[in-house]
Amino acid sequence: MKITAIKGHLMQAGAPGHTGWSATGKSALATGRNWFFVTIETDNGLVGSGEGSGWPRVVAAAVEDLSRLLIGETVRDVERIGQKIRVALMGHGQTGVVGMGALAAIDMALWDLNAQALGVPVSTLLGGTTRASVPYYVHAASVETARAAVADGVRALKVGGTKDIVERAYAIRAAVGPEIDMMVDLHGPPWLTTGDAVAIGRELEPLHLLFLEEAVAPDDIAGWKRVRDKVALPLAGGERLATLAEMRPFLENGLFDVVQPDTGRFGGLTQMKKLAAMAEACGIMVAPHSGSLGPVAEFAATHFLSAIPNGLILERLEPDWAGRAMTINTALVAKDGLIDVPQGTGLGVMLDLDFVASHPSEKNIAIATGGWNAGTEDQTVLTQARRPRAPQFLTRKTPTP
Numbered sequence: 001m002k003i004t005a006i007k008g009h010l011m012q013a014g015a016p017g018h019t020g021w022s023a024t025g026k027s028a029l030a031t032g033r034n035w036f037f038v039t040i041e042t043d044n045g046l047v048g049s050g051e052g053s054g055w056p057r058v059v060a061a062a063v064e065d066l067s068r069l070l071i072g073e074t075v076r077d078v079e080r081i082g083q084k085i086r087v088a089l090m091g092h093g094q095t096g097v098v099g100m101g102a103l104a105a106i107d108m109a110l111w112d113l114n115a116q117a118l119g120v121p122v123s124t125l126l127g128g129t130t131r132a133s134v135p136y137y138v139h140a141a142s143v144e145t146a147r148a149a150v151a152d153g154v155r156a157l158k159v160g161g162t163k164d165i166v167e168r169a170y171a172i173r174a175a176v177g178p179e180i181d182m183m184v185d186l187h188g189p190p191w192l193t194t195g196d197a198v199a200i201g202r203e204l205e206p207l208h209l210l211f212l213e214e215a216v217a218p219d220d221i222a223g224w225k226r227v228r229d230k231v232a233l234p235l236a237g238g239e240r241l242a243t244l245a246e247m248r249p250f251l252e253n254g255l256f257d258v259v260q261p262d263t264g265r266f267g268g269l270t271q272m273k274k275l276a277a278m279a280e281a282c283g284i285m286v287a288p289h290s291g292s293l294g295p296v297a298e299f300a301a302t303h304f305l306s307a308i309p310n311g312l313i314l315e316r317l318e319p320d321w322a323g324r325a326m327t328i329n330t331a332l333v334a335k336d337g338l339i340d341v342p343q344g345t346g347l348g349v350m351l352d353l354d355f356v357a358s359h360p361s362e363k364n365i366a367i368a369t370g371g372w373n374a375g376t377e378d379q380t381v382l383t384q385a386r387r388p389r390a391p392q393f394l395t396r397k398t399p400t401p
């Protein structure tokens with residue numbers, strides 16, 4: 001089975017109904033949301049689908065360039081094709097999530113094709129399923145949205161943003177009780193200083209979080225070590241990293257308890273399978289990031305999590321933009337906090353390319369608002385010490401036993 005064409009399909013995705021990216025459940029980031037899909041056509045008529053992220057508009061240009069090198073390649077040679085793409089990217093330097101997002105889209109479509117050719121689900125090629133369904137969590141910015149999610153059967157919630165984060169986390173824990181897993185995501189903008197991250201982390205310890213995510217910036221290794229030493233919570237991160245080499249110091253130094261590769265920008269299922277093995281050797285769990293991804297990558301993440309022994313949980317935006325369901329021919333089955341692993345051949349999903357084409361990309365960039373200290377938002381600094389500092393810690397309430 002040979003590759004005859006690689007086509008990119010870029011679309012403007014609508015804003016999700018609710019996110020944990022901010023204290024309000026809304027974010028300017030959602031206004032610049034693009035999804036980028038790839039279809040690979042073959043000489044036997046099969047078509048594979050993939051998805052790439054890491055700045056989808058730029059990834060689309062990368063895939064267009066790379067496609068010229070791949071026509072005529074044998075679909076089953078997934079590893080060799082991945083190595084060829086990595087070599088082709090060398091001339092552009094360390095391309096990060098853009099280059100690895102392009103590889104992810106192509107790699108995902110190749111796995112889809114190979115599984116289709118054998119008449120089996122992708123999870124079978126990944127080694128078979130260790131679980132028939134995958135747990136997931138949703139975002140909750142307020143007590144109201146948390147209660148609504150739990151009423152729908154969700155068993156895990158993530159609270160995000162830094163504004164009033166301690167107060168909101170305690171209020172949500174009191175509202176949903178101890179039987180619901182909770183996570184807190186402290187990513188910026190702006191990033192916290194290490195001192196502030198440690199102080200907030202310590203305040204959150206009594207909540208017994210499933211994990212504390214991105215307490216400091218991913219390139220601040222020294223900061224991660226300080227948070228690791230000072231905060232008694234499981235730490236999670238990795239969504240902004242693109243390669244095994246970038247993940248390695250976090251794994252080797254025990255800085256992650258949970259690693260969060262993004263299914264659309266971490267080089268595809270091939271590299272994610274390698275990362276899962278590295279993490280397993282270090283006693284680290286895997287919880288793929290999926291906050292801005294479209295539906296094809298979610299199918300791939302579900303197959304992946306079902307096939308690895310150290311899979312923890314999958315991120316999910318629920319409710320999402322209504323157009324998400326119209327982008328594909330079938331939806332994942334989610335109930336009571338679990339997603340059923342698709343049983344169809346390949347990834348088990350096909351794109352509605354007419355619907356994708358009817359939503360052309362308009363913009364793929366935005367700056368989140370509301371995270372900076374009062375009166376300083378126009379400075380748009382990347383890292384900022386929180387001021388006034390005391391209110392960050394004095395407003396929490398003791399969780400309900």
